[in-house]
Amino acid sequence: MRLIIVAGPPSAGKTTLTRQIINGLQNKSKNKNKVSYLKIDVVRAFEDEELKKEFGIPTKKIYSGDLCPDHAGIMVLRDAVVWAEENESDLLIVESAGLCLRCSPYVTEGLGIVVLSAISGTNTPLKMGPMITLADLAVVTKIDLISQAEREVFREKIKEVNGNIDIIETNALQGTGMRYLMRIVDSLSDIDKEKVMLKGEPPLGVCTICIGKKDIGWQNHFGVIRRLKDADYLYRGD
Amino acid sequence: MKHAEIEEITILPGRKKDGEAEDFGSIVITLGETISIVGPTGSGKSAFINDIEMFAQHDTVTGRTILVNGEHPPEEYVRDPSKKPIASITQNTQCLADLLVKNFLEMHARARKMVDCEVIQKTIDLANEFTGEKILPGMKVTELSGGQTRALMIADATLISNTPIILLDEIENAGIFKDRVIECVKRFRKAVVFVTHDPLIALLSDKRIVMKNGAVEKVLTPKEEEKPILKRIMLMDKRMDVIREKIRQGESICD
Numbered sequence: 001m002r003l004i005i006v007a008g009p010p011s012a013g014k015t016t017l018t019r020q021i022i023n024g025l026q027n028k029s030k031n032k033n034k035v036s037y038l039k040i041d042v043v044r045a046f047e048d049e050e051l052k053k054e055f056g057i058p059t060k061k062i063y064s065g066d067l068c069p070d071h072a073g074i075m076v077l078r079d080a081v082v083w084a085e086e087n088e089s090d091l092l093i094v095e096s097a098g099l100c101l102r103c104s105p106y107v108t109e110g111l112g113i114v115v116l117s118a119i120s121g122t123n124t125p126l127k128m129g130p131m132i133t134l135a136d137l138a139v140v141t142k143i144d145l146i147s148q149a150e151r152e153v154f155r156e157k158i159k160e161v162n163g164n165i166d167i168i169e170t171n172a173l174q175g176t177g178m179r180y181l182m183r184i185v186d187s188l189s190d191i192d193k194e195k196v197m198l199k200g201e202p203p204l205g206v207c208t209i210c211i212g213k214k215d216i217g218w219q220n221h222f223g224v225i226r227r228l229k230d231a232d233y234l235y236r237g238d
Numbered sequence: 239m240k241h242a243e244i245e246e247i248t249i250l251p252g253r254k255k256d257g258e259a260e261d262f263g264s265i266v267i268t269l270g271e272t273i274s275i276v277g278p279t280g281s282g283k284s285a286f287i288n289d290i291e292m293f294a295q296h297d298t299v300t301g302r303t304i305l306v307n308g309e310h311p312p313e314e315y316v317r318d319p320s321k322k323p324i325a326s327i328t329q330n331t332q333c334l335a336d337l338l339v340k341n342f343l344e345m346h347a348r349a350r351k352m353v354d355c356e357v358i359q360k361t362i363d364l365a366n367e368f369t370g371e372k373i374l375p376g377m378k379v380t381e382l383s384g385g386q387t388r389a390l391m392i393a394d395a396t397l398i399s400n401t402p403i404i405l406l407d408e409i410e411n412a413g414i415f416k417d418r419v420i421e422c423v424k425r426f427r428k429a430v431v432f433v434t435h436d437p438l439i440a441l442l443s444d445k446r447i448v449m450k451n452g453a454v455e456k457v458l459t460p461k462e463e464e465k466p467i468l469k470r471i472m473l474m475d476k477r478m479d480v481i482r483e484k485i486r487q488g489e490s491i492c493d
Contacts, residue, residue, distance in 0.1 A: 169317070
């Protein structure tokens, strides 16, 4: 079974892209390309129901709630692989909510795709860190809405963050540029589920804010803290 | 193949909506030419220029194939916008960056690793040939009018991207001087493909590609007897411009 993990900021076009991939595969051969889909989100998500209805494929969602969605994702990924195998799927697509830009949900097996909206501003790629640096492929959506100049600059900025990344531009509603993505999806090899590891280093520890301390000011927290006047990271034990 | 080496693109026929083969041999667009795509809504005009923009290789819904200088184009033409020899400007295309006009163009020139400092002013000057509302280097791109934005994008595609082929999808309502755009195309030896409902643009073009039912119905070249009519339409267009400007200035058209 093959594995694709899709990440990207909210409303970048992750689900529309997922739709295009499933659509592309089903157009080729319904029996050979059976897809299972898992959506990881924080509060609410509807994509699993939409895709189940539209394509008749097995779908699931989990809400991470108080956990970071990437944390929740890595916790459940092993179960998700087993679930997709039980569905006799050839491909598992995991779509992550991608809210926090300090970590990334990609794993060592399969394909990691970051979805970026061209209308999000030319400096956005520079702000995204591991979600771009650890991805195998960047898909830039909504390219029909911006000027040629900004398209070129947007691409340069992605390359600045990750010089090796493969970039595909698409207007996913009409599916332009999808032929290159489908070629990559077709060439993926099966994953070895014993070898699936998180690709990036998780962020430094769990902080006191994560565990629910609400007081403002570094004086009230432990771990990695920061004062306004210092540029450096500080560590304070409990 | 570099931009400078592109001389012509060829469109090979695909299929009609009913699956039958399109009945034209091939359409060749040469640099310096102006082409108009005409036809009713839903006739396949946008799909046609989409094929050109994506360098379709028998892999789009229309099944058409696009060749460059008679050969299959390299993949980077589609995948890397800085290598792409086509700039596409539609009604939806916007400049979103919160930048001044000169900084916007500088950003683009930098991404293209251009060293010519004069190109920024040249681009603004060219854009000002296309629009009656003067664009200043210190204006914000997000505050430009529709006409100014289109004018700037066409000038940017011509001088900074320096793409040999420019696609303009229904830009007639944007308030730019179409005849000057067409003249500029000849001057800089670009090929321009208009998708248009504007009779003046259609008649000024070197070829008119007529679309019907998702397919190319025919390719027309202007006839001699159309020329006097074209002259009259140009005069009418000038008069419409005057009236439009009066209305915009809040004047009575009888003054």
